[in-house]
Amino acid sequence: MAKKKIVIIGGGIAGLCACLKLAHQGYEVTLIEKASVVGGKIRTLLAGSSLVDSGPTVFTMRWVFEELFRECDENFSQLITTSPLPVLARHFWGKEQLDLFADQELSAKAIEEFSGKKQADLFLEFCRVSKKVYDSLESAYIRASRPTLPSMMSQLGLSGTKTLMGIGPFKNLWQSLGKYFPDPRLQQLFGRYATYCGSSPFLAPATLMLISHVEMAGVWSIQNGMTQLPKTIAQLAQARGANICCDSEVKRIVLSGDTVSHIELSTGEIIAADAVIFNGDVAALRHGLLGDALKSALPAMSTVPSLSAVTWSVEAPSNQFNLSHHNVFFDQNYASEFTDIFEQNQLPTKPTVYLCAQSRTHSEQLAEATEKILLLVNAPANGNQPPSSKEIESCQQKVFQLLGKSGFQIDPSTWKVVRTTPQNFHQLFPATGGALYGMATHGWMSSFQRPSSISNIKNLFLAGGSVHPGPGVPMAALSGRLAAATLMERLPLIR
Numbered sequence: 001m002a003k004k005k006i007v008i009i010g011g012g013i014a015g016l017c018a019c020l021k022l023a024h025q026g027y028e029v030t031l032i033e034k035a036s037v038v039g040g041k042i043r044t045l046l047a048g049s050s051l052v053d054s055g056p057t058v059f060t061m062r063w064v065f066e067e068l069f070r071e072c073d074e075n076f077s078q079l080i081t082t083s084p085l086p087v088l089a090r091h092f093w094g095k096e097q098l099d100l101f102a103d104q105e106l107s108a109k110a111i112e113e114f115s116g117k118k119q120a121d122l123f124l125e126f127c128r129v130s131k132k133v134y135d136s137l138e139s140a141y142i143r144a145s146r147p148t149l150p151s152m153m154s155q156l157g158l159s160g161t162k163t164l165m166g167i168g169p170f171k172n173l174w175q176s177l178g179k180y181f182p183d184p185r186l187q188q189l190f191g192r193y194a195t196y197c198g199s200s201p202f203l204a205p206a207t208l209m210l211i212s213h214v215e216m217a218g219v220w221s222i223q224n225g226m227t228q229l230p231k232t233i234a235q236l237a238q239a240r241g242a243n244i245c246c247d248s249e250v251k252r253i254v255l256s257g258d259t260v261s262h263i264e265l266s267t268g269e270i271i272a273a274d275a276v277i278f279n280g281d282v283a284a285l286r287h288g289l290l291g292d293a294l295k296s297a298l299p300a301m302s303t304v305p306s307l308s309a310v311t312w313s314v315e316a317p318s319n320q321f322n323l324s325h326h327n328v329f330f331d332q333n334y335a336s337e338f339t340d341i342f343e344q345n346q347l348p349t350k351p352t353v354y355l356c357a358q359s360r361t362h363s364e365q366l367a368e369a370t371e372k373i374l375l376l377v378n379a380p381a382n383g384n385q386p387p388s389s390k391e392i393e394s395c396q397q398k399v400f401q402l403l404g405k406s407g408f409q410i411d412p413s414t415w416k417v418v419r420t421t422p423q424n425f426h427q428l429f430p431a432t433g434g435a436l437y438g439m440a441t442h443g444w445m446s447s448f449q450r451p452s453s454i455s456n457i458k459n460l461f462l463a464g465g466s467v468h469p470g471p472g473v474p475m476a477a478l479s480g481r482l483a484a485a486t487l488m489e490r491l492p493l494i495r
Ligand SMILES: Cc1cc2nc3c(=O)[nH]c(=O)nc-3n(C[C@H](O)[C@H](O)[C@H](O)COP(=O)(O)OP(=O)(O)OC[C@H]3O[C@@H](n4cnc5c(N)ncnc54)[C@H](O)[C@@H]3O)c2cc1C
Pocket: 009, 010, 011, 012, 013, 014, 015, 032, 033, 034, 035, 039, 040, 041, 042, 054, 055, 056, 057, 058, 059, 060, 248, 249, 250, 251, 279, 280, 281, 309, 311, 376, 428, 429, 436, 437, 463, 464, 465, 466, 470, 471, 472, 473, 474, 476, 477
């Protein structure tokens, strides 16, 4: 009896997790990736002679991968070496500085010194509430395959509903944070977590406070960098017979009647498929990039694209400045960053700067002559418009000035830099405008508007950061597992 033939379009983390799961179950899987390596947004860039992690750097929710590996009879920690980071992130406001720690009591102590006892107590209260929100939503929303508001409410039960009602679910995150963080610097720090799913804290629902719990539950660094994750998953899938083809682009998904029949590569090659999992951004389907017939794969609705970014992947002379692994440099008037991006469609005039000092994982002191750095500034997803290098140059100046205010003086002439703009991201992830996290999570209903793994087209499934449960490495991985599970339910292994 013939096995079911599955084609996965895209070797992002979701596509790879689905690939491993299906290959392990015995499906005949072919994964097509247009880049020369798998990983998608998880990628390195060569700056000088250093390979710099230039996509995600904050690795959380390790349990998602532990579960996936266990289901495939593998042991995550034997294959991927991770170490927990004692300092979650170092935050700078000019010369002021605050560390958040994996140990909550240490964070509370640091906050007490930074902002007083009352603020430290309120922080601990916030930790309790955000954990409750996370615990309530993990099974009712994050792990659910197709959550709707009624299904979620019924799963939450009385105590979960009470928890959600308590945070004011119809308020935006910023307003809700006001209750716990009278110190505006801390409101800014915890508001920033909305940007992890590409959204503005001033428009995102209060439920997104669960992201801060995710980070406080643990951040790990991966030995030899984030790309070990996609590389290892691809190897495991290949060992189970999956065929992974890089440097190949899918041009069209072709239907026979209302069902997927095959895919066509840009070379003209045809690959038959009983089912397809699409791991690109769903915007590509909406825009008809995979064929006009695919425009109806998703319900028609207007969506706001999430944040894009400008990133600088850097090999720099080692600096004495006291960076931790993850660092955030804040400016004043936080609201202006999001007005600039979401209303003015321009780079922020007062950007927040994220800096990942990748060579400082185990020690903040450096033995080498050079170090690896990734800088990231949020940007509007306008990468489908012609680039304005003047705007980007001016943003770069502001980044250096902001770092300088905290005492991190940079001589750009000594840096070897590869810059990535929204235009570059738009080319890498077609139809997105450079949006890196699918649609923005703005408004309390937005979390239910993300497509699920099931499309309107028979045997076309969806996986990735633009579908439920949302963006971020572990969440996209969960979407890959959900897509594989739905596919297995609908197309059992043997004909
Ligand atoms: C700069 C940056 C920083 C980030 N920071 C973090 C972080 O710290 N922590 C975190 O958890 N998350 C972070 N994220 C988000 C996280 O990286 C993503 O949510 C996640 O990796 C998305 O995975 P995905 O499965 O959606 O696939 P993607 O990574 O979007 O990959 C999709 C793949 O599909 C391929 N593809 C698309 N169309 C076709 C086609 N027609 N034919 C063939 N191939 C195709 C693309 O080439 C791509 O490789 C960051 C993202 C970026 C860009």
